[in-house]
């Protein structure tokens with residue numbers, strides 16, 4: 001549990017405090033909808049060079065804080081840096097997205113590096129965290145993150161993003177021992193990576209399980225819930241004061257009881273569930289984060305205002321951190337982000 005007397009509003013929410021005005025930050029708040037991000041990225045050359053350049057990664061993390069005064073800053077990095085640190089090849093194809101070497105069986109699994117070796121690749125990220133703790137305003141909470149094992153595994157197995165995570169589901173069926181060993185390796189690496197981010201100064205960490213919604217029935221318990229529970233248990237032993245946000249995106253009914261089952265201080269919810277449903281079924285378990293649909297950052301107007309007010313008012317009866325239901329898209333208008341913030345703070 002976070003310190004309830006902190007002057008940082010995100011830490012207060014994570015300690016269980018209800019606030020009339022919820023703290024706010026936004027997934028992908030540093031990104032291509034901002035002209036200043038595009039300029040810094042051009043200076044870095046490409047996306048991965050930006051991630052591994054502590055000075056420029058610090059700069060792009062600070063940009064949305066300067067422009068909008070969000071209550072939280074999320075470290076600029078990517079969930080796919082962990083596979084790279086484990087020895088996978090990683091590159092980005094312009095206009096398409098990430099590409100990785102694939103894991104289809106025992107041989108590729110055996111070639112991965114040991115968890116002890118990941119810091120060699122990831123040390124620039126820890127430097128970015130240290131820089132940010134120096135440079136952020138005193139009221140802004142620094143959020144570190146990693147991908148959850150299932151989501152990271154879907155990219156390591158397919159070698160790219162896929163609409164239905166088909167290759168990962170297939171490997172789970174045909175090579176269960178390889179699949180389980182991969183999940184275990186990512187789980188261990190994620191514990192070490194997040195622990196190092198906390199040592200460097202991250203005040204909160206978030207686990208992104210973007211593809212949790214494609215796990216059904218016992219698979220959800222085994223590959224979304226259980227690795228999350230293990231990571232949180234290990235981090236709580238080493239860093240009992242550091243709150244953890246879990247985001248099992250599109251979990252639907254599986255959001256119910258997720259705080260208790262995993263030990264997460266906060267469960268982030270996407271916009272496929274309503275705020276009314278979240279207030280009734282998820283918020284009794286603890287702090288919730290979310291869940292305005294990202295399209296409002298493109299479309300704006302009265303609908304943005306009324307939907308934002310509805311979410312704030314509906315989740316006011318318990319601890320809440322305002323956010324989108326998923327990342328902001330490159331075609332969003334920064335003026336709509338300002339309108340969302342003004343609405344949250346004026347609701």
Ligand code: 1CP
Nearest residue numbers: 027028029030031047074076077078079097161208210327
């Ligand atoms: O062109 C660019 O500049 C790259 C676009 C971009 C950005 C801005 C990528 C490539 N990653 C990021 C940064 C990033 N990624 C952050 C930074 C902090 C912030 O939120 O401001 C974070 C938290 C992530 C996390 C991430 N990366 C997730 C989980 C969250 C989510 O969106 O579901 C996932 C799935 C990724 C993989 C990834 N990285 C980038 C892309 C385009 C993708 C998705 C690939 C796909 O599924 O096809």
